[in-house]
Amino acid sequence: MLLWQKHQGAISRSLLANEADPAARQDLKQDIFLALYQAAERIQTAELPRAYLFRIVHNVTVDHIARAQQQKWHPLDDEVQYQLLDDCPSLQLDEQQQSQQLMQAVRRLSAANRQVILLAMEELTAPEIADILQISHGAVRVRLNRAKTELMELM
Template sequence: MRSGSNNSQSAIDFVVQLWQQHQGAISRTLLANEADPEARQDLKQDIFLALHQSAARLQAAELPRAYLFRIMHNVTVDHIARAQRHKWQPLDDETQQQMLQDCPSAEVAEKQQSQQLMQAVRRLSPANRQVMLLAMEDLDAPEIAEILQISHGAVRVRLNRAKTELMEIMQHGR
């Protein structure tokens, strides 16, 4: 029984290590999808719980990073669906600006650019937003296809549409 316990602990340690390695991506996903700090904390806990519950499968996955993003994506989609049923408010510009100001490691120019980009990304259609967020995390088309469970061609089409929509938003403030 002890070896089963060790395997379980090893899988949990793997999840914790993966969580720490991708903490920036997780934080950006949380910020891009949830305005309310308390709801964002709930989403973070839901993601970690889902990762914990999938620890053994995650550790055994051929592409653990892609599997991590799939879990984050699925939990976030469920969270957004619940939020729409409860009509939670999107992140307002003032709150976003305050959150960026509270980030001690970023320079002012980076904060402003990040804020503008996140505001524009938040305005993307849901399908375009999800593919753009994954691309912004340096995931390639095959990884995105695996996470979203769509074809590579569909990923390329969505990325092109997302880039076009994002450029329009950035240029015209749509």
């Protein structure tokens, strides 16, 4: 699937930001890929295919988080989260430390703010984010401002 390959990096970053447990992250990745495979024809014919793809990623992730909360999974401690990011050979040390701090801060955001900021970090426009999350354009701007403020306080 061409869109999966084109946006695999963004999807992987979303996985890392939303799931610290490697096994659960792999399950989520498989769930997302299956959902994208099943919706491949609808994605290709969608008015905004990229936004439609991210809506599917968002919906599958929300379902995953809801199931995890029902099962009361506990997130990994900070040391293990740092180790996960340490395994990324393509980042320089400074960038790696900044990424770790940012990812840790993003994980502390509320679910609504985390979803908006993750999509914005993938350079999706506010209208695309509104379409993905099925909220108004104004609500996206408000959430982005709140998320940025919250991130600045956390960092």
